Amino acid sequence: MMREEVYRTVKNIQHEEHMAPGNPLCAGCGGLLAVRLFHKALGSNVVWVNAAGCMTMLSLYPYSPIPPFPHSPIPPFPHSPIQSSWLYTAFASAPAGAQGVRDALDVLIRKGRISGKEDLKVVVVTGDGAAFGIGLRSTLGAIQRNLDFYYLRYGNEAYGNSVFQMLSSTPFGSSSATTEPTPLFPEGNSGRKRDLFEIWKAQKPSCLATESAFRTVDFLQKVEKSTHINGPNCSYHRLAAPRAVGTTRRKQFASRSLE
Numbered sequence: 001m002m003r004e005e006v007y008r009t010v011k012n013i014q015h016e017e018h019m020a021p022g023n024p025l026c027a028g029c030g031g032l033l034a035v036r037l038f039h040k041a042l043g044s045n046v047v048w049v050n051a052a053g054c055m056t057m058l059s060l061y062p063y064s065p066i067p068p069f070p071h072s073p074i075p076p077f078p079h080s081p082i083q084s085s086w087l088y089t090a091f092a093s094a095p096a097g098a099q100g101v102r103d104a105l106d107v108l109i110r111k112g113r114i115s116g117k118e119d120l121k122v123v124v125v126t127g128d129g130a131a132f133g134i135g136l137r138s139t140l141g142a143i144q145r146n147l148d149f150y151y152l153r154y155g156n157e158a159y160g161n162s163v164f165q166m167l168s169s170t171p172f173g174s175s176s177a178t179t180e181p182t183p184l185f186p187e188g189n190s191g192r193k194r195d196l197f198e199i200w201k202a203q204k205p206s207c208l209a210t211e212s213a214f215r216t217v218d219f220l221q222k223v224e225k226s227t228h229i230n231g232p233n234c235s236y237h238r239l240a241a242p243r244a245v246g247t248t249r250r251k252q253f254a255s256r257s258l259e
């Protein structure tokens, strides 16, 4: 079967779930849907490596909105709704954490302590705070070392896990917690969005794709194809969820925007 035909329609999507329902993320979060679909396409042998961001909230499971979770019989930490393994790293260093996991797996396979069938796919999952900012150097280093890993960036265009402050992926003309329109800067955010895709491309990863969970079949086809390619697999996910940053004034300044 041609690889493209593995996912021809939504009917081809596996019914098997790798993520339990119920978590503290925003209802309808497109990033969460991307993680769920990504997991389906990769199968169950996965270890997620996460830098601080919205998805870190998945480690608060089972979730109760009433702190400090008095109605939960099990303390929420360190459980997650994800069936596979989860490693939380410092904000700047998820790809470095992925390198450690990959190296450990390779050593175990070489020594015969685990079989090739027990090998895990190593997936970094980060929001824009890590992907565009503090974690970018670590990502470029991992691509440059040709690390065999997947990188899923979900594009929330702000520090979504705090109070939606501006960062280098926030579009021009957006109103965020730190770029409210003022008489001096009526456009709100006067900075230009960093072109992360082109930066990754310049480092020449083995596989590079833009995708959105909103286009489900296309998303799954691309992830499935990437499983046949060794080396850095970078996914630039466009979030299909209500934007965290305000955009109401952006049209007014559209002629000045490079987007």
Ligand code: SF4
Pocket (backbone or CB within 6 Å): 025, 026, 028, 029, 030, 031, 032, 054, 154, 156, 160, 161, 241, 244
């Ligand atoms: S802020 Fe955005 S990325 Fe974060 S949980 Fe909410 S919808 Fe998802």
